[in-house]
Amino acid sequence: MIKEGLSLTELKKILKKWQTNLLLKDWVLSIKIVEFRRKDFRQSGDIKVDLKNKKAIILLTNKPFKNEEKVIVHELSHLLLWEFDHFCEKIALKTNKPFEGDHDKYMGKLEETVSELTKILISSPVALRPTATFATGSRRAKPTINGTPNTFHGTHLLSWATRITKRRLL
């Protein structure tokens, strides 16, 4: 199977960074590249969770069509909400068949919540922790500023730089 987009090594680095950023160090996380075969839906990722043993496998498509870091953060957001999600899902399934009525609505709302959370995480200072030592695609390396890691860009780079400058001026 040919993997388009980022290599498995690059993806593992991204996973490691987000595992640290999202305080999931006590989890054993891994990535598996797969060919999703659903005809009704173009799938970019999925996550298989073994809550008891704190193990999870992130499944990623071999033919990515979305930013793969966002897909990883999306799947990890599912993991953050896992227990809560399953508690709510069970309640919805008491009175509804899978993917019907309130269960269907719940699944829609879950995806909306996870997408919002992903957006926030990707653009928030948590993404700027010094563990970020890789550079890929749109996240190109920038010159090092006062010894901080060189992976920040755009507004993040500015806010980080401004903060450091301010601290030095005070």
Ligand SMILES: [Zn+2]
């Ligand atoms: Zn999802």
